[in-house]
Amino acid sequence: MGHREDLLEGAKRCLLEKGFVRTTAREIVKESGTNLASIGYHYGSKDALLVEAFVGLIEPMGEVFEVPPGTGSADAGDLERFRAVWANVIRTFPEFRAIWMLNLEVITQGERLAQVRELLAKAQREGRSGIAALFTGIEESELPDDVIDTEGRLYSTLLNGLMVQWLFDPDSATTADQLTEGMRRVMRRAATTA
Incomplete structure (x- = not known):
């Protein structure tokens, strides 16, 4: 290695x-x-290096979130796929706790990490794209912008809330089944009032 x-x-x-x-x-x-001197030469700054390292820690987790082929349909409304992805996400909380804590640190210490926050904010669209692909079953490179900007934002928001629950108190945190049942009820209520 260099x-x-x-x-x-x-x-x-x-x-x-x-x-x-x-x-x-x-x-x-x-x-x-x-x-x-190597930090400045290769990365420009310590913060830029830390952001790249952080992204390097997070990227492999996306593979852990993936559901096996044939789990649910490619339909974003498929609750079987919804539950399977959330179950995979939840399984990562104990094993990758240090990485999830880094996420939380960026959120809670953002004012002290201005350059880090700025660099990671630029990467949020990629995160929304990746998570939308998991739930929809659509190849990430083929996702329409409106799916990234709506469904990707919804799933990212749910992920952040779930992360906080699991880091704070795993014993009372929402499970994949509870999240799926909640979504099922919201969808049913929306269908009857539409």
Whole structure:
């Protein structure tokens, strides 16, 4: 590995151990076996490196969320698929708790992480696109903008709320079955009042 990759891996380890706020450039350098100048040369800033490391930690989780082919239909209203995706998401909370805590840190410490927040805000559209693809069964590259900007936003909002519940108190957090039943009732009520 070169310095760029070493820095990225070192930054990932620091994020998991210390989070965004407490990770320093010197700790990343120590963890990666590189030097301070390498951060600026390869990433421009410590914050840009941390954002790339954070995204690198999150991206593989999308594969864990995926449902097996044939689970539900490609219809976004398919509740079997809805339940299966949420069940997969919920399974990640204990195993990937450190990564979910990083998400929460960005939300709660955003004012102290202005550059990090700004860089991650730009990545939100990709997140909405990825999560919409999971629930709709439509290939991400083929998702229409209106699906990303509506359904993607809905699923992202649900994900953030679920994350907070599971990090705060897993014993009382909403389950995939409860979330699906809630959605079923909302859909039924909407259909009868339309």
